[in-house]
Amino acid sequence: MIAMKRAKAIDHLLLSLCGLFSLAIYWGAFVGPYNLYSLSPQGIAPDLGMITGYSRLACWRYVGALAALFGLYGAGIHFVSRLQGRGPLWIVGVCGLAAALLLIWVYPYAASDVFLYIVRGRVLGIYGQNSLLVPPSAFPIEPYLPFPSEWADIPSPYAPLWEWTAAGLARLGDGSLLRSLLAFKGLGLVSYIGCMGVLAALLRLREPKQMAKGLLLFAWNPLVLLETHAMAHNDLYMAFFVLLALWLWERKGYVWALVSLVLGGLVKYVPFMLLPPALALLWPRLGWRAWLRTASSAMLVSAILIALTLGPLWPGRAGLGVIGQMQRIHHSVAAWTILLLGKLASWNLAFDLGLWLMRASFLAAYMLILLHSLRRGDPPAHTYLRLLYAWLCLGATGFGYWYISWLIALIPFVKPSSRIQVIAFSFCGLSSVAIYTFLGLSSQQIHLFAVPFVFGFPFLATWLYNRGQRRQDLAQTRIHSHA
Numbered sequence: 001m002i003a004m005k006r007a008k009a010i011d012h013l014l015l016s017l018c019g020l021f022s023l024a025i026y027w028g029a030f031v032g033p034y035n036l037y038s039l040s041p042q043g044i045a046p047d048l049g050m051i052t053g054y055s056r057l058a059c060w061r062y063v064g065a066l067a068a069l070f071g072l073y074g075a076g077i078h079f080v081s082r083l084q085g086r087g088p089l090w091i092v093g094v095c096g097l098a099a100a101l102l103l104i105w106v107y108p109y110a111a112s113d114v115f116l117y118i119v120r121g122r123v124l125g126i127y128g129q130n131s132l133l134v135p136p137s138a139f140p141i142e143p144y145l146p147f148p149s150e151w152a153d154i155p156s157p158y159a160p161l162w163e164w165t166a167a168g169l170a171r172l173g174d175g176s177l178l179r180s181l182l183a184f185k186g187l188g189l190v191s192y193i194g195c196m197g198v199l200a201a202l203l204r205l206r207e208p209k210q211m212a213k214g215l216l217l218f219a220w221n222p223l224v225l226l227e228t229h230a231m232a233h234n235d236l237y238m239a240f241f242v243l244l245a246l247w248l249w250e251r252k253g254y255v256w257a258l259v260s261l262v263l264g265g266l267v268k269y270v271p272f273m274l275l276p277p278a279l280a281l282l283w284p285r286l287g288w289r290a291w292l293r294t295a296s297s298a299m300l301v302s303a304i305l306i307a308l309t310l311g312p313l314w315p316g317r318a319g320l321g322v323i324g325q326m327q328r329i330h331h332s333v334a335a336w337t338i339l340l341l342g343k344l345a346s347w348n349l350a351f352d353l354g355l356w357l358m359r360a361s362f363l364a365a366y367m368l369i370l371l372h373s374l375r376r377g378d379p380p381a382h383t384y385l386r387l388l389y390a391w392l393c394l395g396a397t398g399f400g401y402w403y404i405s406w407l408i409a410l411i412p413f414v415k416p417s418s419r420i421q422v423i424a425f426s427f428c429g430l431s432s433v434a435i436y437t438f439l440g441l442s443s444q445q446i447h448l449f450a451v452p453f454v455f456g457f458p459f460l461a462t463w464l465y466n467r468g469q470r471r472q473d474l475a476q477t478r479i480h481s482h483a
Contacts, residue, residue: 008082008083011079011082011083012083012087012088012091014075014079015076015079015080015083015088015091015092016091016095018072018073018075018076018079019076019091019092019094019095019096019098019099019220020095021068021072022069022072022073022076022095022099022220023095023098023099023102025065025068025069025072026069026099026102026103026225027102028065029061029062029064029065030065030103030106030109030226030230031102031103031105031106033052033058033061034051034106034107034109034230035105035106035107036104036105036106036107036178036181036182037105037178038107039051039107040107040177040178040181041177041178043146043147043177044107044146044147045112045147046107046108046109046110046111046112046115046147047109047110047437048062048109048110048433048437049437049438051107051109054437054438056438058438059434059437059438062433062434063431063434066222066427066430066431069222070222070423070427073220073221073222073423074423076092076216076220077213077216077217080092080212080213080216081213083212084209084212088212089200089211089212089215091212092212092215092216092219092220093196093215093219095220096192096196096215096216096219096220096225097193099220099225099229100189100192100193100225100228100229101189102229103225103226103229103230104182104185104186104188104189104229104230106226106229106230108181108230108231108232109230110231110433110437111227111231111232111233111402112145112147112149112151113231113232113233113234114181114184114185114231114232114233115144115145115147115149116136116145116149116151116152117166117169117184117232117234118144118145118166118169118170118173118177118180118181118184119136119139119141119144119145119152120136120155120156120158120163120166121163121166121167121168121169121170122136122139122141122144122170122174123135123136123138123139123156124163124164124166124167124170124313125166125167125168125169125170125171125174126139126170126171126174127139130313130315131155131156131163131166131167131313132155132156132160132163132313132314132315133155133315134155135152135153135154135155136152137152137153143177144177144180146177155315158234158267158268159265159266159267159268159269159309159310160266160306160309160310160313161263161266161267161309162234162237162266162267162268163313164309165187165237165267166184169183169184169186169187170183181232184232184234185229185232187234187237188228188229188232188233188234188236188237189228189229191228191234191236191237191239191240192219192224192228192229192236194236194240195218195236195239195240195243195409196215196218196219198240198243198244198246198247199214199215199218199243199409199412200215201247202243202246202247202250202412202413203215203412205247205250205251206250206413207412207413210412213412214412214413215412217408217411217412217419218408218409218411218412221405221408221423221426222426222427222430223401223402223404223405223408223426223427223429223430224236224405224408224409224426226430227401227402227405228405231402233400233402233405234267234268235268235402235403235405235406236405236409237267238264238267238268238270238271238406239264239405239406239409240264241260241261241263241264241267241271242260242261242264242271242274242384242406242409242410243409243410244260245257245258245260245261245264245274245278245380246380246381246384246413248260249278249380254282254285254286254294254298255294255297255298255301256298257278258275258278258279258294258295258298258302259298259301259302259305261274261275261278262275262298262302262305262306263305266305266306266309266310270388270391270406273366273387273391274384274387274388276370277369277370277373277380277383277384277387278380279291279295280370280373280374281373281374281378281380281383282294282295284374284377328397328398329351329355329397329398330397330398330399331398331399331400331401331432331446331447331450331451331454332396332397332398332399332451333358333393333394333399333451333455334354334355334358334394334396334397335397335399335447335451336447336448336451336452337354337357337358338350338351338354338355339444339447339448340448341353341354355397358394358395358397359395361394362390362391362394362395365390365394366387366390369383369386369387369390370383370387373386379413381410381413381414382413382414382418384410385407385410385411385414385418385422388406388407388410389407389421389422392404392406392407393455401428401429401430401432401433401454402429404422404425404426404429405426407422407425407426408422408423408426411423416465417462417465417466417469418462420461420462420465421458421459421461421462422458424457424458424461424462425454425455425458428453428454428455428457428458429454431453432450432453432454435449435450435453436450
């Protein structure tokens with residue numbers, strides 16, 4: 001008994017040390033070199049190479065920091081797996097929140113998105129114009145976007161709930177770039193805390209003995225922390241509604257679960273693709289009469305929400321920025337495919353063929369995942385993760401590695417091999433910043449080299465993990481047979 005208590009105390013200590021060392025790395029490798037308070041008055045472009053002068057030391061510091069953070073993240077998963085109770089929950093929650101608060105003070109060193117959030121939010125929030133129709137360049141933007149950006153001439157491609165949210169945050173930050181950045185980073189912090197709260201509630205219902213581990217898988221992931229708090233991406237705002245939909249599903253609040261997915265889609269359109277599988281998975285649970293009542297009620301509430309948020313901003317179908325966004329090809333498997341086809345055919349033919357090939361591949365994957373889930377009766381979280389992963393690999397023509405945070409929010413509920421794959425994906429995504437920035441490659445070389453690394457290595461990691469598990473199971477079988 002004494003030995004067991006001592007072992008648990010050591011595990012608590014080691015888990016705490018993992019969190020504390022991670023905080024030290026976030027401070028030394030990110031807050032110190034890229035301090036928000038120091039860099040925001042300079043109006044420097046959010047480009048890691050320009051900020052660091054493309055130095056090799058900065059490259060190795062970035063890659064080394066990521067390797068150390070993911071190592072500590074993996075160690076934390078190992079130690080927390082052996083613990084239960086409130087102690088590890090407090091350690092996970094406090095260290096995750098402390099990291100988030102630290103990273104708020106990091107200048108966005110590798111993404112211009114938050115600056116675009118600000119100037120697009122000002123179109124609606126300050127100037128009272130439709131941000132889905134009017135580009136931010138129609139108004140003075142220099143104090144808030146103090147560097148050239150091709151996106152300044154493009155209206156927002158986001159959904160209406162995000163536009164209203166961004167308008168409110170832009171009003172909060174009006175008059176100061178620093179205050180504007182902090183306003184949008186504040187939304188990221190609220191979204192992060194909200195996701196942790198819903199995850200904890202979900203885990204209490206489904207896997208109460210694994211609450212601390214499930215929470216750590218999300219809350220300590222370096223991609224979640226860096227991209228939400230340092231870069232201020234809005235993806236956790238969307239992911240919160242997807243997680244809320246899963247919690248409502250577990251509580252049998254099916255109408256509101258569907259409505260929550262719609263709310264997520266009103267931030268970024270992606271969760272709308274989760275509605276058909278949600279409705280399909282609901283049919284066997286309810287029977288057709290109850291299913292029809294549930295779907296009708298959800299549709300009515302959703303129609304009201306869409307009318308309230310999109311009605312005042314409706315730009316017409318031709319004006320929806322997301323339509324044009326879907327034609328943009330960058331950093332994706334689609335871009336890689338088109339570049340390869342371009343070596344065999346004309347560019348126009350390669351573009352059209354590659355685009356339709358990827359769309360057909362995604363549609364086929366979508367249908368296969370849905371049929372597989374219906375046949376096996378998989379929980380919605382499993383289905384959602386597979387569909388979102390398929391979208392990132394096949395459907396998204398323009399890929400941002402921060403999109404991987406959608407998947408990380410779901411990994412507490414899936415099998416270990418899927419967790420390994422998503423964690424490897426998040427490491428590769430963050431590491432790709434060094435490839436884009438420091439290697440001096442052309443755009444084509446970046447795509448041809450970085451895309452197979454970012455998308456291929458996670459599948460290799462999963463294969464190696466499954467192979468190791470099979471060998472371990474075989475060894476165990478042999479031991480039992482000899483016994």
